[in-house]
Amino acid sequence: MKGLIQRVKHASVVVDGETVGQINEGILLLLGVEKQDTEATADKLLEKVLKYRIFSDEQGKMNLGLKDAGGELMVVSQFTLVADTRKGLRPGFSSGATPEQGEKLYDYFVQRARSLHNGVATGQFGADMKITLLNDGPVTFMLDVG
Numbered sequence: 001m002k003g004l005i006q007r008v009k010h011a012s013v014v015v016d017g018e019t020v021g022q023i024n025e026g027i028l029l030l031l032g033v034e035k036q037d038t039e040a041t042a043d044k045l046l047e048k049v050l051k052y053r054i055f056s057d058e059q060g061k062m063n064l065g066l067k068d069a070g071g072e073l074m075v076v077s078q079f080t081l082v083a084d085t086r087k088g089l090r091p092g093f094s095s096g097a098t099p100e101q102g103e104k105l106y107d108y109f110v111q112r113a114r115s116l117h118n119g120v121a122t123g124q125f126g127a128d129m130k131i132t133l134l135n136d137g138p139v140t141f142m143l144d145v146g
Helices: 039-051 099-116
Strands: 002-015 018-023 026-032 062-064 072-077 120-122 129-144
Touching (some): 002 039, 026 039, 039 129, 072 099, 099 120
Parallel strands (some): 072 120
8 A cells, every 4th residue: 555645735526516625734645556555554654644743833843743733634535546556667566456345445445544533534536536735845755665
């Protein structure tokens, strides 16, 4: 399971012209699910996302996690994150989860996030989404717990 996190001032997701999710300051998480991923993998990544220290403390150092900073979380499914791009000019998706497995683990991840953190919004699994964000920093990290 891979997660690309971006520290944002705000983010929103639009599907078919309708806003389906939006957050203020916090983290936009693009979430990719691989074949071997399980609920335990999702739990490990969620813990890392919530505690990863990318927010500034009083001294301006990145010492605060999302919970400490009081930020919100936007979770968006991103199948292309698990692509193999090492060879050639076309991405390979053989390591990606099936749509059914991906949606099941995405839904599990979101449900767990909502049980552990206030202010969780989402995109729409499998939809053609338009994402607007204001990256703060920019601060962007790829988290991998697989």
